[in-house]
Amino acid sequence: MTAQTDKTLTSSGFSVSQEAPIHTDNPIPTPSSPAPDILRCAYMELVVTDLAVSRAFYVDVLGLYVTEEDDTTVYLRSTEEFIHHNLVLRQGPIAAVAAFSYRVRTPEDLDKAVAFYTELGCRVERKADGYTKGIGDSVRVTDPLGFPYEFFYATEHVERLSWRYDLHTPGELVRLDHFNQVTPDVPRATKFMQDLGFRVTEDIQDEAGTVYAAWMRRKPTVHDTAMTGGDGPRMHHVAFATHEKHNILAICDKLGALRMSDRIERGPGRHGVSNAFYLYLRDPDGHRVEIYTQDYYTGDPDNPVITWDVHDNQRRDWWGNPVVPTWYTEASLVLDLDGNPQPVIARTDDSEMAVTIGADGFSYTRPDDADEMPAWKLGEYKLGHQL
Numbered sequence: 577m578t579a580q581t582d583k584t585l586t587s588s589g590f591s592v593s594q595e596a597p598i599h600t601d602n603p604i605p606t607p608s609s610p611a612p613d614i615l616r617c618a619y620m621e622l623v624v625t626d627l628a629v630s631r632a633f634y635v636d637v638l639g640l641y642v643t644e645e646d647d648t649t650v651y652l653r654s655t656e657e658f659i660h661h662n663l664v665l666r667q668g669p670i671a672a673v674a675a676f677s678y679r680v681r682t683p684e685d686l687d688k689a690v691a692f693y694t695e696l697g698c699r700v701e702r703k704a705d706g707y708t709k710g711i712g713d714s715v716r717v718t719d720p721l722g723f724p725y726e727f728f729y730a731t732e733h734v735e736r737l738s739w740r741y742d743l744h745t746p747g748e749l750v751r752l753d754h755f756n757q758v759t760p761d762v763p764r765a766t767k768f769m770q771d772l773g774f775r776v777t778e779d780i781q782d783e784a785g786t787v788y789a790a791w792m793r794r795k796p797t798v799h800d801t802a803m804t805g806g807d808g809p810r811m812h813h814v815a816f817a818t819h820e821k822h823n824i825l826a827i828c829d830k831l832g833a834l835r836m837s838d839r840i841e842r843g844p845g846r847h848g849v850s851n852a853f854y855l856y857l858r859d860p861d862g863h864r865v866e867i868y869t870q871d872y873y874t875g876d877p878d879n880p881v882i883t884w885d886v887h888d889n890q891r892r893d894w895w896g897n898p899v900v901p902t903w904y905t906e907a908s909l910v911l912d913l914d915g916n917p918q919p920v921i922a923r924t925d926d927s928e929m930a931v932t933i934g935a936d937g938f939s940y941t942r943p944d945d946a947d948e949m950p951a952w953k954l955g956e957y958k959l960g961h962q963l
């Protein structure tokens with residue numbers, strides 16, 4: 577994995593290039609079968625250990641809408657959604673992710689998904705009446721990276737609640753925006769996702785070409801999913817969008833008023849990567865949920881790829897605020913197609929936390945005068961510097 581040399585430094589402090597400057601020396605073979613035409617991330621199926629408690633968090637606190645529910649499962653959607661659901665909460669013994677689900681363009685794309693993953697030697701299953709309510713013919717696979725993926729086209733249409741202002745809350749979650757996955761080898765994962773038709777929009781790497789994270793999209797936003805370097809396969813977070821920054825502040829205020837501020841893990845803040853405003857929450861099982869708004873359009877074929885220096889103190893928070901260590905280390909298990917947790921494989925490349933936090937790490941606000949950082953900012957986050 578080596579960095580591409582045609583990166584151009586911008587006045588904003590990051591580099592741009594035309595093609596993702598990410599290369600792997602350990603690629604998953606590219607199938608000869610064409611990839612399915614993926615439209616967008618559509619929903620996540622989460623296994624939760626106390627359905628009533630999780631329902632209260634996602635419905636009563638965050639305001640997602642219940643499309644349908646029964647004793648074991650709750651199907652939720654965001655305000656602007658017209659497909660049956662964006663989040664499935666299913667009661668189970670171990671908190672984990674059962675499916676990262678993508679919608680494809682046509683029913684025939686499911687045949688392509690079967691051929692694509694079968695050629696890779698993956699376990700592939702298909703169910704004509706779907707795995708969840710409201711979704712028709714679906715393909716589920718364990719992908720070569722160990723993640724449980726679903727593909728579907730057919731879905732029950734439900735009412736888009738955009739005009740139902742009588743129902744909206746100050747922290748309204750309007751769309752599912754993206755997933756974020758933890759995987760040990762980001763270049764290998766990125767190459768596989770490119771074979772699946774994804775385009776890289778941003779990444780974080782160091783001067784030696786070690787890649788710490790990469791963002792990639794099908795829909796024309798910064799991402800449908802991101803690959804974050806770490807022990808995996810695990811799920812880092814699922815993200816819902818609000819319309820405005822003030823909606824995110826309203827969620828913080830509400831959590832404070834409910835004496836639930838301990839659900840806030842990181843933020844609110846402005847990302848460097850994606851330029852979005854963000855907030856990270858942890859649900860009752862510890863599943864991480866991001867609230868996200870106002871990234872940018874990426875749909876042109878020559879959309880520039882942005883590369884951030886891992887030592888740039890503003891890459892993950894544009895205001896230079898610290899990234900808490902749990903954000904780097906904790907993530908949710910993912911399940912195989914039988915419902916068993918996938919084994920977690922350790923990352924062997926450098927960890928972003930190790931190279932940026934603590935006595936061994938460094939970061940800068942201005943690359944040319946890193947020594948001028950005040951002591952309390954050096955290392956970005958040092959235990960003992962916060963009371």
Ligand SMILES: [Fe+2]
Pocket residue numbers: 754755756813815866868
């Ligand atoms: Fe995110």
